[in-house]
Amino acid sequence: MLRRLVVIQGDTEPASVEQQRHLGKTAPSLYDMRNLFQVNVEEGRHLWAMVYLLQKYFGRDGRDEADDLLRRRSGSADAPRMLGAFNEATPTGLSFFMFTYFTDRDGKMQLHSLAQSGFDPLSRTCRFMLTEEAHHMFVGETGISRVVQRTCDAMKAAGITDPTDVAKIRALGVIDLPTIQKKLNLHYTLSLDLFGSEVSTNAANAFNTGLKGRYRETQIEDDHQLKNDTYPVLKLVNGEIKRVDEPALTALNMRLRDDYTRTASRLAALEQDHFARRLRLHADAAARRVPSPDRRIQERARGTNWRTDRRGEMQKGRPRGYPRPMTAISSPA
Numbered sequence: 585m586l587r588r589l590v591v592i593q594g595d596t597e598p599a600s601v602e603q604q605r606h607l608g609k610t611a612p613s614l615y616d617m618r619n620l621f622q623v624n625v626e627e628g629r630h631l632w633a634m635v636y637l638l639q640k641y642f643g644r645d646g647r648d649e650a651d652d653l654l655r656r657r658s659g660s661a662d663a664p665r666m667l668g669a670f671n672e673a674t675p676t677g678l679s680f681f682m683f684t685y686f687t688d689r690d691g692k693m694q695l696h697s698l699a700q701s702g703f704d705p706l707s708r709t710c711r712f713m714l715t716e717e718a719h720h721m722f723v724g725e726t727g728i729s730r731v732v733q734r735t736c737d738a739m740k741a742a743g744i745t746d747p748t749d750v751a752k753i754r755a756l757g758v759i760d761l762p763t764i765q766k767k768l769n770l771h772y773t774l775s776l777d778l779f780g781s782e783v784s785t786n787a788a789n790a791f792n793t794g795l796k797g798r799y800r801e802t803q804i805e806d807d808h809q810l811k812n813d814t815y816p817v818l819k820l821v822n823g824e825i826k827r828v829d830e831p832a833l834t835a836l837n838m839r840l841r842d843d844y845t846r847t848a849s850r851l852a853a854l855e856q857d858h859f860a861r862r863l864r865l866h867a868d869a870a871a872r873r874v875p876s877p878d879r880r881i882q883e884r885a886r887g888t889n890w891r892t893d894r895r896g897e898m899q900k901g902r903p904r905g906y907p908r909p910m911t912a913i914s915s916p917a
Contacts (some may be wrong), residue, residue, distance in 0.1 A: 585789065585790060585793070585795060585903060586647065586701075586706075587638070587642050587645065587649065587705055587898065588794050589667075589705075589706075589790065589795060589796065590634055590637050590638060590639070590706060591634075591649045591653070591693075592666055592667070593634055593652055593666055593694065593698065593710075594630075594631055594634030594635060594693065595652075595656065595666045595667070596666075596667060597627045597631035597634065597668055598627070598628065598631045598658075598863075599629070599655065599658045599667075599671075600624075600627050600653075600656035600658075600670065600687075601624045601627050601628060601664040601676040602652070602657060602659075603658050603659075603672070603673065603683070604620065604623070604624060604674050604680055604683075606675075607620055607674070607680055608620060608621065609679065610676070610677065612677055613650070614676060616727070617762070619723045619727075621639045622719070622722060623684065623719070623720050624720070626716045626720070629716075630716075631653065633709045633713065633753055634653075634709075635650045635721045636709075637655060637705055637706060637709065637725065637770070638650045638653075640705075641705060643811065656906040658670055658671055659668070659671045659672075659673065665914075666667070667711070667778060668777065669687060669774040669777065669778055671773065672770075672774060678731060678759060678763075678764065678767055679767060680727070681723070681724050681731065682724065682728065682767045682768060682770070682771035683724070683725030683771055684720045684723045684724030684727070685721065685724030685727075685771070686724070686771045686772050686774075686775040687771060687775045687778070688717060688721050688724065689721055689724075689775070690719040690775045690778045691717055691720075692714065692717045692721065693716070693766055693799050694778075694801060695706060695713055695714050695717060696710075696714065696797075696799045697796050697797050697798060697799060697801075698710040698720040698796060698797075698799025699711045699714065699797070700796065700798070700801040700802075701794070701795050701796055701797065702793075702794035702795060703795065707754050707845075709830070714873075715746075715810035729760055731764065732764060733762070734758055735753065735758045735759055735760070735761060738756040738757070738758045739756070739758075740754055744756075747760075747762070748761075748762060750762060750763075754846060758909065762886070781815060791810075800867050809880075814829040816828070816829055817829075819825075821906075866916070903914075
């Protein structure tokens with residue numbers, strides 16, 4: 585079971601790179617191209633971390649599974665990726681933004697669950713990966729915001745009030761709102777599907793054996809055993825959808841879905857508040873005719889050896905046991 589969890593997590597990392605590898609040719613700006621390449625590099629590093637665990641701790645079976653991770657390809661008819669969401673095509677920048685907004689948010693939830701694992705090497709590795717997953721969600725959040733804002737500004741400038749007038753909106757050189765909604769519906773449902781069944785014995789067994797936890801397990805006020813707890817779940821009963829109480833241990837995936845939805849809403853509100861605060865700071869700096877906070881930080885960074893110092897701090901602060909660069913790995917026994 586533990587090896588299966590590592591394999592599934594590792595299989596998702598190169599799949600997203602395979603889905604997005606052609607987007608550099610059509611990136612709308614250098615900023616978006618830079619974000620795309622950084623996301624791909626970090627996903628590749630996450631794959632390497634999972635391969636390292638398979639090679640070091642799971643013997644011959646782990647080495648075979650690591651080879652299969654490199655054999656499978658996203659969308660391949662003969663050897664597809666293990667999860668359906670990672671076999672979908674990502675042909676445009678808008679699809680990339682939707683992927684990083686929804687699917688990477690699910691990835692964060694899963695990494696939080698694995699960070700609670702009793703298998704210490706996996707737990708420490710996932711905690712490190714979480715520091716980079718936040719950037720992926722930032723790319724999706726800001727990307728979708730810019731696309732929607734640009735469309736609304738163009739419609740307002742052209743005097744278009746009907747959001748379903750696709751031909752006129754596309755003639756302005758922007759993405760129409762129905763297409764944005766279509767992409768949103770697709771990636772939202774694909775991401776929900778990654779949680780699996782609402783009532784899952786596999787999730788219950790992983791939790792019960794200590795191989796996996798819930799989202800931010802340490803902040804949940806219960807006994808962490810769920811022996812007598814129940815959780816409401818929607819089920820089809822006699823042709824009708826009804827809310828029934830299921831043992832909380834087998835309804836873990838439903839709780840993850842609920843946490844996912846609440847977290848997405850809470851993060852969106854926090855990010856809007858953050859942007860509003862930044863706008864106020866910039867407006868205040870402009871009124872006082874002083875450089876903005878971002879400009880002051882950039883000027884201070886140019887005058888110091890900040891980049892070198894930061895690299896040294898990151899190397900010193902590397903979690904103990906986290907895999908080192910690939911050249912340092914010895915051949916598995």
